[in-house]
Amino acid sequence: MVSSSMTSNGASLSIVFDRLRWEEKELLEKALRLGYNARLVDAKDLVFSTSGIGKGTRAGSAIDGMNLGDVVIQRCISHYRGLYITACLESLAIPTINGYGVAETCGNKLLCSLALARHNVPTPSTYFIFSAEKAIEMANNLGYPIVFKPIVGSWGRLVIPVKDREMMESIVEMREEMPNPLSKIYYLQEYVRRPPRDIRAIVVGDRVITAVYRYAAEGEWKTNIARGGKAEPCKITKELEDICLRAAEAVGGGVLGIDIMEDEARGLLVHEVNNTVEFRGAASVSSVDIAHEIVSYAMRVVRA
Numbered sequence: 001m002v003s004s005s006m007t008s009n010g011a012s013l014s015i016v017f018d019r020l021r022w023e024e025k026e027l028l029e030k031a032l033r034l035g036y037n038a039r040l041v042d043a044k045d046l047v048f049s050t051s052g053i054g055k056g057t058r059a060g061s062a063i064d065g066m067n068l069g070d071v072v073i074q075r076c077i078s079h080y081r082g083l084y085i086t087a088c089l090e091s092l093a094i095p096t097i098n099g100y101g102v103a104e105t106c107g108n109k110l111l112c113s114l115a116l117a118r119h120n121v122p123t124p125s126t127y128f129i130f131s132a133e134k135a136i137e138m139a140n141n142l143g144y145p146i147v148f149k150p151i152v153g154s155w156g157r158l159v160i161p162v163k164d165r166e167m168m169e170s171i172v173e174m175r176e177e178m179p180n181p182l183s184k185i186y187y188l189q190e191y192v193r194r195p196p197r198d199i200r201a202i203v204v205g206d207r208v209i210t211a212v213y214r215y216a217a218e219g220e221w222k223t224n225i226a227r228g229g230k231a232e233p234c235k236i237t238k239e240l241e242d243i244c245l246r247a248a249e250a251v252g253g254g255v256l257g258i259d260i261m262e263d264e265a266r267g268l269l270v271h272e273v274n275n276t277v278e279f280r281g282a283a284s285v286s287s288v289d290i291a292h293e294i295v296s297y298a299m300r301v302v303r304a
C-alpha cells in the first residue's frame, strides 16, 4: 500500500510500516501539512537488489520502481524486518531513521544494556547467561523476585517478575523447548523497587521533547501503554534531561523512546531505549506535537 501527495516543497519522505498504527498516520499527516512529498510504504511490498548498490549514485529506490525519496522513517513493528530493511536502505545511501546500528542496539535488550553500561548510564543490574543450568543457578544466588526478559520483544510481552525457584525452572524449561536460538540466551535483571509507574521520555536528536509517567493498569505490574497503562505529564527536570540525552548518545542517537524507572534508593535508572517509539499515549497528555518534531528532524537529517 502506498499513498502519497503531490504537494511538495522539494523534499520527499517515506514512512515504512508493517502494521499501520495511529503513529504512522499522524507522521504522514504532519509531513503533508509541512509541505513535504510524503508517503506510506508497506514494508511487505518492498524488494531490494544488489544492482542499485555501489554505483556511486544516490539511487534512492528499491526495485519495482518504488522511489523511497530523500529520507525514510522506519516504523516496522517487527524488529528483524525493520532492521534488515534499514540495512538495505543504508546500502542505497538513503538516510534512515533510525540508523542500522541504533536499531540493532535498541532492538536487543542485551546489546542495549551493554551500551548503557559502557557509557555509564545508570541502569538496573542485569545478568546475561548462556545455559539453562547457569540461569537457574544465578537466579537462585541472586534471590527472588528477579525479572526475566526475552532479549528481543516489546509491549511487556514475556517480561516476567519471577517469584521463586519453581517459577524460574518452569520458564527455563519452556524456553529450552522453543526453536528460536534467542530463547536460550537468558537476561535476568534485578527487581527494581519503584512506584507503580515508570517514565517514558522521547528524545529527538539532541532534545528531550516530552516525557510522561506511565501508570500500570489495575492489577498490572508492567506499565506499558499497550497493557492498559495510563500516561500523565512528567516534568523534564535537569536530571531527567541529562540521563535521557546520555542514554540516547549511548545507543547512537536519533528518534528514541527512553524507559526509566525511579528506584527508591538510587533515583533514575534507564532500563531500555526503544527504536521505533510509540507515542500515542504520550501525545494524549503532552502539549508537544511529537509527530511534527519527528518529521522536522527527519528533514534536517536529509539536509545535513
Ligand SMILES: Nc1ncnc2c1ncn2[C@@H]1O[C@H](COP(=O)(O)OP(=O)(O)O)[C@@H](O)[C@H]1O
Pocket: 124, 147, 149, 153, 154, 155, 156, 157, 159, 189, 190, 191, 192, 193, 194, 197, 198, 221, 222, 223, 224, 259, 271, 272
Ligand atoms: N527490573 C524491573 N523492575 C521493575 N519493573 C520492571 C523491571 N523491568 C521492567 N519492568 C516493568 O516492565 C515493563 C516492561 O519492561 P521493558 O524492559 O520496558 O520491556 P518492553 O520492551 O517489553 O517494554 C517496564 O516498563 C516496567 O513497568
Ligand SMILES: [Mg+2]
Pocket: 155, 156, 259, 272
Ligand atoms: Mg519498555
